[in-house]
Amino acid sequence: MFEFFTDRARHAVSLSQDEAIDLGHDFIGTEHLLLGLVGTVPSTAGDVLREQGVELTRAREEAVCILEAAGIVAAGGQPAKDALSSLGINAGEIQRQADTSFGPGAFQYPRPAYTPDAKKALEHTLSEARALGQERFGTEHILLGMLAAGEGRGLEVLAALEVDPDGLREAVLTRVAREAW
Template sequence: MFEFFTDRARQAVTLSQDEAIALGHDFIGTEHVLLGLIGTDRSTAAGVLREQGVELTRARAETVRIVEADGITATGGQPAKDALSSIGIDVEEIRRRADNTFGPGAFQYPRPAYTTDAKKALELTLSEARELGHEKFGTEHILLGMLAAGEGRGLDVLAALGVDLGGLREAVLARVARDDS
């Protein structure tokens, strides 16, 4: 499916993984997908979100607040590291060697898995793009997929930031219509 994503959409997905890792989460939820969309320079979704007053720093802080309020603590993948350690594999040593060989940050372990809500939003990206008659999936389609899913912490973050979700959908569709003409 990712072969149909535009470069910026792929960048947003990669950034969502990076955000989850940076926050010490062992999952990628819609909240991380949202952060990836906001962080993608010159993308349709980022532009519309900025117009709605959504800033990356505030969205990240809201994400942390909401995740912690749900009782989820940052683990940084510690259970997976502990499991490997129990059989004699030192993940930190692997990280040091990879950083020395390939550059800082080259090795990220574990790679977080997508939550059910994030998977649903990414799956709805396809139908949103097709409904608009688009062959490639852009950041705008990912955001529309999140909105169409109707659930997930990403929507909670947007609501906490005072974004009208129905108005956001209309703003995205208006931007797409303007860009298509």
């Protein structure tokens, strides 16, 4: 599916993975997708989100608060590292060797997996792009997919930032229509 994404959409997804890792999460949720979209400059979704008052630092803070309130703490992949350690594999040493060979941060373990809500949002990305008659998926389609999915902590972050999902959807569709001319 990712082969149909535009470069900016791929960048946003990559940023969402980076956000999850930087926050010490071993999953990628809709909150991380939202952060990736806001952090992708320039991009249709990021531009519209910023116009709606969504600022990356504040969105990140809200995401952390929402996750902590749900009892989800940053584990930094420790359960996976512990499992490897029980097999005699030192993930820290692998990380050090990879950093030496490929540069700092080139290897991240574990790679976070997408939550069911994030998968659902990405699945809706396809239907949103097709509904607009487009074959490639841009950041706008990811955001529309997240809104269409109707669930996930990304929507909770938007609510905490007082962003109306219906108004946001309308703003994205207006921007898409304007860019099509």
